[in-house]
Amino acid sequence: MTYVVHGATGAQGGPVVTSLATKGVLITALTRRTDADVACARTLAVDLDSIEQLTDAYRGSEGVFVHLPVVDAATRNTYAGNIITALREARPQRVVYSTSGFPADADPMAAALADSGLSYAVIAPRYYLENLLLPHVQEGIRSKGVLRYPLPTDFASSWGSHLDIADATLALFEQRDVTGVVEVGQSPAVTGKDLAEAFAAAYGRDVVYELQTPADFAVRLAPLMGADAAAVVQNGYEQIVALPDNAIDPERSAQRLLGLTPRTTLQWLIDLGLHQA
Known part of the structure; x- marks a missing residue:
């Protein structure tokens, strides 16, 4: 059995590769870098603009894990269309797609998969706890005891981790009776104050939460992922904070659907070895 993983060198695809490797299956790790090397997997550089390359990568596979890079809406739609065309041609036995935090009801891949005739599931996370490990976020926590993030202090959100996405992906490859959207994250949802308390417990120091504007967050994010991608992130937060x-x-x-309990923020920090005993 072969499983294909998009973005296998990245923060979301990497844990999926690690989880699949524990099952002893064959893994094809898709990347956009020709020099990439992924442990426990056959690494394959694929251009998301090439339907032919994508089709060849998917053909004969047991399952495919898909997520899209953070790009502008037009490019995202193009990539989604190419991937769906390739999936329909190659007919893998199972497709698991992560929306990467984008709303599932407006996601081009999610809608296309529903009409594809393929066995599929859509993972719909909200926010990634790994965002709180960004250098500028960590600098504030560690040097000033302030967790700054572009969400209001009492805004309740179902945070989850890339480790939780990997757990859900593995379960959805195995539980093929589960289809449609599966939402992944902490429930009940947690607030900025809750996040700060978890970091305080893990780091052994006082931590308070402080609202950051989406624009300021994007400025600090741009050196890490580029101005265009940071602008996409900024726009996402500006839309989300208008919600209750x-x-x-x-x-x-x-x-409910998979019998999985996503990690609490503190447990996630402990699992990453960031808890000070």
């Missing part, structure tokens, strides 16, 4: 909250639907949760 960003909590998952318990009826479509991984807790």
